[in-house]
Amino acid sequence: MSLNPDLSEATFTDLARHGDRPAVLTADGALSYRELAARVDDVAARLGTERRLVLLAARNDVETLVAYLAAITAGHPLLVVPADKPAALESLVSGYEPDVVLRTGNGSLAIDERWPGTRHELHPDLALLLSTSGSTGSPKLVRLSRANLEENARSIAGYLSIGPDDRAATTLPFSYCYGLSVVNSHLARGAGLVLTDLSVVDPCFWDLFRERGATSFAAVPYSFDLLERVGFADMDLPTLRYVTQAGGRLAPEKVRTWAETGQRRGWDLFVMYGATEATARMAYLPPDLAAEHPGTIGVPVPGGSFRIDPVDGLPAGELVYTGPNVMLGYAEGPDDLALGRELQELRTGDLARRHPNGLYEVVGRRSRFVKIAGLRVDLGQVERILADLGATAAATGSDDDGLVIAVEGDHDADLLSKVLATDLGLPRAAVALHPVERLPRLPTGKIDYPAVRNLAAAQVVPPADGGRQQEGPADVPRIFGECLDRADVRATDTFVSLSGDSLSYVALSVRLEAALGPLPANWHLLPVGELSGRSRPRRRRLISFLEPSIVLRAVAIICIVAAHVELFTFHTAHLLFVVAGFNFARFQLTGNRPERLRRHARSLARIVVPSVAFIAVAYVLTDNYSVANIFLLNGMVGPQEVTSEWHFWFVEMLVYVLVAVMLLLAVPWVDRLERRVPFAFALGVLAVTLLSRYDIVDPGLPKPLPVFWLFVLGWAVARAGDTRRRLLVSALAALTVPGSFDEPLREVTIVLGLLLITWVPALPVPSILRRVTGWLAAASLYIYLTHWLVYPMLMPFGQVVAVVGCLPVGVGYWALCRWAPVAFVRWRRRRAPILAS
Incomplete structure (x- = not known):
């Protein structure tokens, strides 16, 4: 069916004109514009012709989209609330008493008609009500007209050059004005929506993105942190045309980095500036200027304009926006729904300046100033100073309380406080820094400044029962x-x-x-x-189910200790290398290359530090070990014959393997290759390591026999995402393991263990042993370390006692190694205010 080529005046509710083009694409199928229009007409008819206040509990699903379009098309003022915020929903239902409440779920739309007609006086221009935060139950809402929605959708579609062949993935909630603007602007041009509620950290999101040929997605600043973790910069996304960013300021260095990444990978980055009060967008930065001018918001959207009004006592003025997308006004209760337009321009509250090239830059907020000790402090400047020092921070405060600042990550709070106080000319006591793992954020990704303020008084009180009873x-x-x-x-x-x-x-x-x-x-x-x-x-339940890798680790360590005390002989150490490779691929191969390397380094440190510390103690207490043992070098320089110095061969080999893998993946092109073809890459590494397995090439690794290929077999299992690949890995194990040790029982154990983690999702364990199994599995490395010193002391009491007695000692050492770093960091944080005073 041919389309009307003139889309410049199209509206997002004029669905039928786009005929059989795909409007909505999900993991389960597609819905054409004609089919979508029919469903919208059906719901509109159910809502009736009398204008009523409708509340929609929104989800990112087809039924929500249909309900939204039906209410707007039929002229019913619509209040959109996130369905996953029940407290906000109930607050707004109570405060505004909607005539109709719409809820979606399980593929259906429930229409709750609370009144036969309407209890409200509704202004003819009122079309949509949105919270300024997109999530809270605050009674203060933004009143938008149908013209606001249509003009802003048309403007956005224009500067993004959205065409009928574009398809946008719905990365943001419908209840958020930014997410809704993506819907409106694409429907206005006959483009498609790849409808999903998956997060960008979910691999299934990117599978859907590729399968449905998505050309764009929307992101808030926090989204880019998540994108870094999943290695987005190196993803193969052949249909991606552009990425949009709004919802807060993205640091200029990140704008430049992502803009350059887009130029290299063939997609554009559109940095945008907006507010719910302007329906969605007020400005955009053309992609070709993003790398050169990353600190600006760009130019006004088509149809809009800016001016800068002076502000007394400040070098920058307030940014004022005028355009057809400016809201009618605010509503703070049901009576305000009868009001018409109350303003023609939007005073943004942002302080800005205009560059000679016509680009605008926001430099602060009028409302983000506090007066401390007689000095006017710009909270935005506080955050920028800390950013220059390498710290991501959120600053708030008051004239009475001083500055309250959350700093993300492990920083020297005392040092940052002193530098900041000096730069701002404030007393040191007026600056309170609180290190946090991550900055508190709202569901929209914006900083939750009230939560930052609460850090000043927050105290963590552990549960009386340790937090372990009746967990649900x-x-x-x-x-x-x-x-x-x-x-x-x-x-x-x-x-x-x-x-x-x-x-x-x-x-x-x-x-x-x-x-x-x-x-x-x-x-x-x-x-x-x-x-x-x-x-x-x-x-x-009498029986619990645990993942096979957990059960195998627990059973294997018991068998290792039992073999060494000669209670029985059942060798399982080599199976643990398969499990180690399996877990490595699942947990370490995520994020971008720097994040992966940091994660590899942390994981390696958690093995090396406890091992070196314990072996050093063993070296002092006994005559069984050498200095080479302490530095995990016995495999390289130790005796060829088996002596007590080989007790820690397992730890050494595991460290050697992990270091080798870390160095391999530190090479940029190797890292990119692994991301693009993860299963094929694992098979390629396996092929190389099998050269040592069959003595085709002597890698010069220490004896006992090299185990790298067993580690990579486990790696391949984790990357085998379908039945065909799992069958291939199983066959490779069955072909390569036999004959490797000349011990049939050991070899059968390795193959069976690999088959368990490949094919069996969970193993039954008596519920009474569930937690014990978990402790033994988590502490397996520590039990291996400590048992060499413990069991000789217990052997006079019998072999069974020796085995059983080794286990709690290893678990205790594991618990100590988990507790000590955390306790040290918390001690430093408690000491910081004392040292600074």
């Missing part, structure tokens, strides 16, 4: 925080995005399984909020 779905964020030592776990975070590793995975999965019941195989990729929504087991 509501405890999931706290469980994540305790196991990963994170104070800022959000609903959108995942185990991977929080930099979890194989050591923390065990403890966390065991506690989650107790709180939620059996976990899905990909739970480490699921958002915390989604896990929190799972049902708790209704009754105590």
